[in-house]
């Protein structure tokens with residue numbers, strides 16, 4: 001992630017999942033609100049980024065990533081570095097037994 005990602009989100013929508021994830025792992029990002037009630041998701045500009053007209057949609061290095069799972073997979077490497085417990089002397093490093101990013105998506109997304 002060389003440039004700050006742009007997250008298209010809507011309040012109360014499932015885009016809250018990557019929104020929380022980015023906040024938690026401390027990634028600088030630009031949130032851009034899409035007003036679903038006004039139909040902004042169907043605007044030609046947004047549809048050019050997200051052909052199904054859905055949030056979350058994230059722009060990373062100029063490329064659009066849509067749908068929660070791919071969005072979470074994209075930010076996963078950073079999340080694992082930041083959120084997993086740090087190694088302690090004499091204690092083997094923990095291995096993730098679940099892909100918490102997918103669990104997060106299931107819990108907060110769809």
Ligand SMILES: N[C@@H](CCC(=O)N[C@@H](CS)C(=O)NCC(=O)O)C(=O)O
Pocket residue numbers: 013014015036041053054055056066067068069109110
């Ligand atoms: N399975 C997709 C669901 C995306 C989705 O349905 N987003 C809803 C908000 S929760 C949306 O953008 N709805 C706008 C519409 O359907 O017009 C994901 O996990 O990203």
